[in-house]
Amino acid sequence: MNVDIGENGDNVESVPTTTQRNKLARAFQYHLDRSAPHLLRRWLATLGLAMVYTLRVYWVKGFHVVSYGLATYVLNLVMGFLSPKVDPELEGIDGLSSPGRESDEYKPFERRLPEFRLWYSITKAFIVSIIMTFVSVLDVPVFWPILSSYWVFLFVLTMKRQMVHMVKYKYNPFSKGKRRYHGRKTSPGSGGITGNVSTHQD
Structure with a gap:
């Protein structure tokens, strides 16, 4: 079988390979985009x-270092999901408004890591970790209770810091939507007297 060689000595067969790779990448991105609404x-x-x-x-009774790395990575992703896109401390230094300050215009909470990226990154992490459990070199013998205790300590410390940050700057990462303004309600027999206007957030 003859293979054509280009002027620079490159194999011409590499072009179809690149094209095929691009097609696979586009097909993967297409299905990934279609999965976005199905939370x-x-x-x-x-x-x-x-x-x-x-x-x-549990079956192999090993790979504790891989599990620790996976858990730490997932914790880091979750913290990005709970954190605002722009740090309020930096906004305070720049003189801009922070999520906790009152303003005329309501601005919804913007996450540093959106939900879809959180899901995609965690899914990839689990797939990679499952593959890693088939590589015996990565099964490093360690005393797993120490790793577990250290991760629990790291989790508590990180979540405490995040909660303090949320209380200090008065933002809620779980709120969504806009404020809804309900019109004035007239009570029967009030002769047109209206009550207070109530607002709430979705």
Whole structure:
């Protein structure tokens, strides 16, 4: 079989390979975009991967370092999900408004890490971790209770710091939507007397 060689000595067969790779990348991105609206299905699939990984680690009784790295990485992602896109401390230094300050215009909470990216990163992490459990070199013998205790300490310290940050700058990462303004309600027999205007956030 003859292979054509270009002027620079490159194999011409590499061009179809690149084209095929681009097609696969576009197809993957297409299906990834289509999965975006299906929040529950996406997270159920990720939960299934987490169960597969847990069963795999329990079966082989090893890969504690991989599990620790995975748990720390997921914790880091969750903290990005709970954090605002722009740090209020930096906004205070720049003289801009922070999420906790009152303003005429309501600005919804913007996450540093959106939900879809959180899901995608966690899913990839579990897939990579499952593959890593088949590499025996990565099964480093360690005393796993120490790793578990250290991760619990790291989790408590990180969440405490995040809660203090949320209380200090008065933002809620779980609020969504806009404030709704309800019109004045007239009570029967009030002769047109109206009550107070109430507002609430979705």
